[in-house]
Amino acid sequence: MSDRIVSWHTNPSKPRFVPPPGAVDAHCHVFGPMAQFPFSPKAKYLPEDAGPEQLFALRDHLGFSRNVIVQASCHGTDNSATLDAIAKSEGKARGVAVVDPAISERELEALHEGGIRGIRFNFLKRLVDDAPKDKFLEVSRRLPKGWHVVIYFEADFLEDLRPFMDAIPVPLVVDHMGRPDVTQGPEGPDAKAFRRLLEGREDIWFKPTCPDRLDPTGDPWSAFADAVAPLVADYPDRCIWGTDWPHPNMHDCPPDDGHIVDMIPRIAPTVEVQLKLLVDNPGKLYWADANA
Numbered sequence: 001m002s003d004r005i006v007s008w009h010t011n012p013s014k015p016r017f018v019p020p021p022g023a024v025d026a027h028c029h030v031f032g033p034m035a036q037f038p039f040s041p042k043a044k045y046l047p048e049d050a051g052p053e054q055l056f057a058l059r060d061h062l063g064f065s066r067n068v069i070v071q072a073s074c075h076g077t078d079n080s081a082t083l084d085a086i087a088k089s090e091g092k093a094r095g096v097a098v099v100d101p102a103i104s105e106r107e108l109e110a111l112h113e114g115g116i117r118g119i120r121f122n123f124l125k126r127l128v129d130d131a132p133k134d135k136f137l138e139v140s141r142r143l144p145k146g147w148h149v150v151i152y153f154e155a156d157f158l159e160d161l162r163p164f165m166d167a168i169p170v171p172l173v174v175d176h177m178g179r180p181d182v183t184q185g186p187e188g189p190d191a192k193a194f195r196r197l198l199e200g201r202e203d204i205w206f207k208p209t210c211p212d213r214l215d216p217t218g219d220p221w222s223a224f225a226d227a228v229a230p231l232v233a234d235y236p237d238r239c240i241w242g243t244d245w246p247h248p249n250m251h252d253c254p255p256d257d258g259h260i261v262d263m264i265p266r267i268a269p270t271v272e273v274q275l276k277l278l279v280d281n282p283g284k285l286y287w288a289d290a291n292a
């Protein structure tokens with residue numbers, strides 16, 4: 001394995017867009033700190049520490065109120081770093097875990113107590129060695145009440161995964177819209193396939209996130225804005241948004257998080273949709289008990 005990598009911008013700009021009160025960065029991660037929370041022996045990348053203090057400082061700098069911390073593959077199925085960050089957030093963070101599918105009900109309940117509200121299935125071959133669909137389905141049938149599944153795959157795998165996704169008995173949240181080729185535009189085959197997926201089930205949500213990963217034209221990522229804005233306009237009740245900080249594996253060209261935030265009004269131009277994307281929708285998935 002190579003040296004530890006820094007994948008984030010060390011001096012992100014202040015965004016022009018001001019998020020509404022209560023806004024949630026619903027896709028971000030923590031890395032380590034390694035001395036306390038070692039990385040998995042199976043990790044495919046070895047990042048520098050990006051712990052809760054850095055994450056919360058960025059949250060405040062960008063004008064957000066809350067975080068959803070998604071367990072990244074470099075920590076495998078040991079969710080300690082994610083749970084530690086949630087515990088330090090003073091109620092301002094919840095999380096998504098990656099679990100060994102043989103996890104017990106008691107362990108799942110302990111994760112719930114720690115602020116976890118979903119589990120993540122990662123199908124990216126460059127990030128994980130195996131993704132056993134049968135075991136994933138089994139564990140998805142015995143999740144605590146109110147949880148969902150977050151799924152990460154690439155566009156060319158969508159059709160293969162349809163029967164698996166159809167069988168998942170809880171709401172599904174698709175990371176980065178299943179990584180479409182945004183240069184195809186809003187009517188391209190990837191966008192059409194993703195819309196067919198959304199039409200197939202009303203409880204499939206998505207993250208219109210990661211212009212930096214998905215748009216080869218680079219910052220200001222106009223191909224991303226063109227391809228994604230119509231999707232958000234058509235499904236405003238089914239999307240949640242996040243920075244993806246600390247941008248795992250983006251060390252060659254770390255995006256400016258201020259610019260990432262300034263994508264929000266380009267894909268969600270009205271205050272009404274911004275509120276859904278940033279406050280109401282993530283509130284339903286992650287703070288339903290607090291809203292009750």
Ligand SMILES: O=C(O)/C=C(\CC(=O)C(=O)O)C(=O)O
Pocket residue numbers: 071072073074122127152244248249
């Ligand atoms: O987190 C992301 O948004 C994307 C990742 C990393 C990842 O998912 C992981 O390590 O679990 C990627 O595409 O390299």
